[in-house]
Amino acid sequence: MSDKKRASDFVDEERLWARQMYLATFGETSKGGVNRQALSAEEIEARKLLMDWSAEIGLTAFIDDIGNLFFRRDGTDPALAPVMTGSHIDSQPTGGKFDGSYGVVAAFEAIQAIIDAGLELKRPVEVAVWLNEEGSRFAPGMMGSEAYAGVRSLDDMLPVTDREGVSVKDALPAALAATPDATHREFGCPVFAFLEAHIEQGPVLEAEEKVVGVVTGIQGVRRMRVRVTGEEAHAGTTPTAERKDAIQAASKIVTELYEQINEDPQTKFTIGMMNITPNVPSVISSEVLFSIDIRHENSEYLEKMAVRTEAICAEFGDVCKVEAWRIAESDSVYFDDRMTAAVEEACVALKTPYRRMFSAAGHDARQLSYICPTAMIFVPCEKGISHNEAENATPGDLRDGAKVLADVLTKLGNDTDTNTKEV
Ligand SMILES: [Zn+2]
Incomplete structure (x- = not known):
C-alpha cells in the first residue's frame, strides 16, 4: 500500500445521503416517491440545485443543445479528454428517490472526495447528467445520451410531444435558460471513459448479500x-x-x-x-x-x-x-474489459463484497459505450423494487458504491495510456 491518500477514504456517507434526500424533495410525491419528469418545472428546479452543488465545490458547468449538463473538475493536462461519471435526474411519474439520481449524487460525492483528498488528476473528471433517460413524458427516452453519442439526431427529438401536445422543442428553452452560468458544449466532445453508478433495480445483490455489482454489459x-x-x-x-x-x-x-x-x-x-x-x-x-x-x-x-x-x-x-x-x-452490449477490471480491483482493494453481473435494464451507459470505454457500478435496492415510489436503498450501500466510484475515477483520471478505444 502506498501512503498516497485514497479518494474513497474521503467519501462522506452523511453528505451523500443528505444530498440524495434533498434532491428527492424536487417533485416529491405523497407516497414518498418522486415525480420529476424530463423538462418539467420540478426537473428544472433540480437542475438549479446541481448548479449550486457544482459552484460550492468549484466545478465548471457546461450544457449542450439537448440540455445535458456537465460539471467539470479540471485536470493538470488540459489536452486530455475527461473521465465522465453520472446518470439522469428525470424520473417515472411514480418513480423513486434513487433511480438515476443516485448516479448523479454519487458522482458529486466521488469528485468531492477526490478534491478533499487533495488528489490532482491528469485528466478532467466530469459529472454528466443525461436528459430524459426515462422517456415517460417524451418517448422514447435516452435522448440526452443518444444525442451526445450521435445515435439519434436532435432533429428527431425536438418534435416529440408529451400527452398535452407540448414538444421537446417547446419545453427545452426554459431548461436551457435556467442555467445561464453553464457554458455551451457541442455533442460528441471526446470522452476518455464513462462510469455510471446506479441502483440495481433487481433483487440479485440484496439476495446474495453483495454490495456492488460490477456490470459487464446490458442485455x-x-x-x-x-x-x-x-x-x-x-x-x-x-x-x-x-x-x-x-x-x-x-x-x-x-x-x-x-x-x-x-x-x-x-x-x-x-x-x-x-x-x-x-x-x-x-x-x-x-x-x-x-x-x-x-x-x-x-x-x-x-x-x-x-x-x-x-x-x-x-x-x-x-x-x-x-x-x-x-x-x-x-443487441447486448459488452462493456470494456479494462473498465470492468478496474471496478473489480477497486472492490477487492476496499474489501467490498461484489459480483459481476449483466444489466437487465437499459441505461445511458449503453449509448456511451458506443463512443468510449464504459462500465457501470450497481448498488442494491430493497427487494429489487424500482420504477415505484417505494424504491429504497441504504446509506451504507450508497456510500460503498461511491467509494468504489471515487477510486476508479482516480485511477482513470491518471491513465494516460491510449490503448483503449479513444475517440
Ligand atoms: Zn435509471
Missing part, C-alpha cells in the same frame, strides 16, 4: 407487435366452421410462444399488452393486437428467438390473418 431486446385479424360475427348464430375468431388464433400463438421462446431460462419473454376489438361479450373478435418483449444476454440467441417468434406467428395464419413486425431492437 439486448427485441420489441414486436402482432396483429391477428379475424372477422366480427354473431356469437350465437355463426357456425363454428365458419368463424374467423381472432382471440382463438391469438391464444394458440401465445401458448406456443410461451412454450418455445421460454425454453432457455435466461430468456425474459413478456406479452404485456393485448388489445381486443371489438371487446364485446357476444361478438366474435375481429382483431387482437399484442406486444412481445424478448430479452437475452446473447445477441445471436436473441435474434434466433425473434426469428422463431415470427415463424410461429406465420404458422397460425391459416384461418385468421397474422402479421408480426418489429418496433425496436438492440
Whole structure:
C-alpha cells in the first residue's frame, strides 16, 4: 500500500445521503416517491440545485443543445479528454428517490472526495447528467445520451410531444435558460471513459448479500407487435366452421410462444399488452393486437428467438390473418474489459463484497459505450423494487458504491495510456 491518500477514504456517507434526500424533495410525491419528469418545472428546479452543488465545490458547468449538463473538475493536462461519471435526474411519474439520481449524487460525492483528498488528476473528471433517460413524458427516452453519442439526431427529438401536445422543442428553452452560468458544449466532445453508478433495480445483490455489482454489459431486446385479424360475427348464430375468431388464433400463438421462446431460462419473454376489438361479450373478435418483449444476454440467441417468434406467428395464419413486425431492437452490449477490471480491483482493494453481473435494464451507459470505454457500478435496492415510489436503498450501500466510484475515477483520471478505444 502506498501512503498516497485514497479518494474513497474521503467519501462522506452523511453528505451523500443528505444530498440524495434533498434532491428527492424536487417533485416529491405523497407516497414518498418522486415525480420529476424530463423538462418539467420540478426537473428544472433540480437542475438549479446541481448548479449550486457544482459552484460550492468549484466545478465548471457546461450544457449542450439537448440540455445535458456537465460539471467539470479540471485536470493538470488540459489536452486530455475527461473521465465522465453520472446518470439522469428525470424520473417515472411514480418513480423513486434513487433511480438515476443516485448516479448523479454519487458522482458529486466521488469528485468531492477526490478534491478533499487533495488528489490532482491528469485528466478532467466530469459529472454528466443525461436528459430524459426515462422517456415517460417524451418517448422514447435516452435522448440526452443518444444525442451526445450521435445515435439519434436532435432533429428527431425536438418534435416529440408529451400527452398535452407540448414538444421537446417547446419545453427545452426554459431548461436551457435556467442555467445561464453553464457554458455551451457541442455533442460528441471526446470522452476518455464513462462510469455510471446506479441502483440495481433487481433483487440479485440484496439476495446474495453483495454490495456492488460490477456490470459487464446490458442485455439486448427485441420489441414486436402482432396483429391477428379475424372477422366480427354473431356469437350465437355463426357456425363454428365458419368463424374467423381472432382471440382463438391469438391464444394458440401465445401458448406456443410461451412454450418455445421460454425454453432457455435466461430468456425474459413478456406479452404485456393485448388489445381486443371489438371487446364485446357476444361478438366474435375481429382483431387482437399484442406486444412481445424478448430479452437475452446473447445477441445471436436473441435474434434466433425473434426469428422463431415470427415463424410461429406465420404458422397460425391459416384461418385468421397474422402479421408480426418489429418496433425496436438492440443487441447486448459488452462493456470494456479494462473498465470492468478496474471496478473489480477497486472492490477487492476496499474489501467490498461484489459480483459481476449483466444489466437487465437499459441505461445511458449503453449509448456511451458506443463512443468510449464504459462500465457501470450497481448498488442494491430493497427487494429489487424500482420504477415505484417505494424504491429504497441504504446509506451504507450508497456510500460503498461511491467509494468504489471515487477510486476508479482516480485511477482513470491518471491513465494516460491510449490503448483503449479513444475517440
Ligand atoms: Zn435509471
